[in-house]
Amino acid sequence: MLRLSLSRTITRPSFVEMAPFLYQESFGGAQIRGNEDLMNGYNYNVDLRYEVFSDSSTDMFAATAYYKFLQNPIERTQRLSGGATEHSFQNAENGLAAGLEIEFRKELVRDLTVSANGSLMYTNVILPEGGSYTNDRRSLQGASPYLANADISYTPSFRNGSGLSLALLYNLQGPRIHAVGVMGLGDVRQMPVHTLDFNGSYSFNEHLSVKFAFKNLLDSTIRFTQDIPSAGRTVEVEQWKTGTGFEIGISWSL
Numbered sequence: 001m002l003r004l005s006l007s008r009t010i011t012r013p014s015f016v017e018m019a020p021f022l023y024q025e026s027f028g029g030a031q032i033r034g035n036e037d038l039m040n041g042y043n044y045n046v047d048l049r050y051e052v053f054s055d056s057s058t059d060m061f062a063a064t065a066y067y068k069f070l071q072n073p074i075e076r077t078q079r080l081s082g083g084a085t086e087h088s089f090q091n092a093e094n095g096l097a098a099g100l101e102i103e104f105r106k107e108l109v110r111d112l113t114v115s116a117n118g119s120l121m122y123t124n125v126i127l128p129e130g131g132s133y134t135n136d137r138r139s140l141q142g143a144s145p146y147l148a149n150a151d152i153s154y155t156p157s158f159r160n161g162s163g164l165s166l167a168l169l170y171n172l173q174g175p176r177i178h179a180v181g182v183m184g185l186g187d188v189r190q191m192p193v194h195t196l197d198f199n200g201s202y203s204f205n206e207h208l209s210v211k212f213a214f215k216n217l218l219d220s221t222i223r224f225t226q227d228i229p230s231a232g233r234t235v236e237v238e239q240w241k242t243g244t245g246f247e248i249g250i251s252w253s254l
Contacts, residue, residue: 001051011041013074017089030078030179032087039091042071058107063100070095073125075141078179078188079132087179094126095140111157116150134181134229144174163203171195178224186227188237194220208252215245 019034049064073095078087099121107113123140127133139145153167172194179188196217203209224238 001053003047003049003051005045005047005049007045007047009043009045011043011074013038013040013089017074022086030087031084033081035089038074038089039072041073041091044069044071056107058113059105061104063102065100066098068097070097070140073140075125076179077182078185079182080185085185090180090182092125092140093128095123097121097123097140097143112152112154114150114152116148118146118148120146132182134184135187135227138180138187139177141177141180144176146172146174148172161203161205164201166200167198169197169199171197181227184229186229186234188224188226191223191225193222194218207254208250210248210250212248213246215247216242217244219244 018036020036022033045068047066051062053060072091077090101119103117105115123143125140149171151169155165157163177187178190181187198214201211225234226237
């Protein structure tokens with residue numbers, strides 16, 4: 001099956017991006033001040049998708065090529081304010097994103113399924129003339145050149161009406177610009193991040209079920225580096241770990 005889609009979407013500034021006061025992030029040491037002059041961003045999207053399904057619809061393969069033209073994209077910036085660094089938000093003039101995504105799903109044996117997807121993406125941004133951006137040739141803030149996801153799931157059903165679901169999920173996010181440098185400051189980049197989660201649920205009957213989740217089992221260090229144009233080098237400016245989490249819940253439905 002081959003599908004072509006055309007769409008236009010709007011990206012509206014969030015409350016955090018527009019709030020004209022200073023606040024501290026939960027993680028890291030960045031102070032953020034919103035920009036009440038932000039404009040809506042408009043996205044023009046073209047997607048061409050090819051899909052193949054097995055007779056049982058369990059197995060599938062898909063490839064998607066896409067192109068996006070971004071008008072007034074909102075980007076996070078970093079600047080000096082009173083001797084300290086402060087993050088805010090600005091509209092770039094235009095941007096573009098183009099890439100390819102591949103995904104598949106395969107049932108290895110009964111009730112055991114593996115799936116994965118990966119994407120490669122090129123982005124570029126056009127900046128307004130006379131702006132204070134330090135680097136005028138760069139990728140779009142927040143966009144990773146590559147992403148990957150994989151999971152393996154086991155979902156057996158039992159004769160007594162109960163059911164089990166177990167899933168191990170892996171995610172890789174490539175490097176990306178975390179904050180755009182302005183007024184001589186270099187761009188702040190977030191290094192690649194690997195995450196691994198384990199989710200499960202058990203249904204005792206049509207009414208009672210229990211769910212649990214182990215989040216961020218790898219607890220990878222989240223690292224940020226910054227270019228120093230005047231020194232011609234890159235330094236690590238921040239790092240932290242979010243920790244591993246556990247959730248459990250019981251539900252009853254009528």
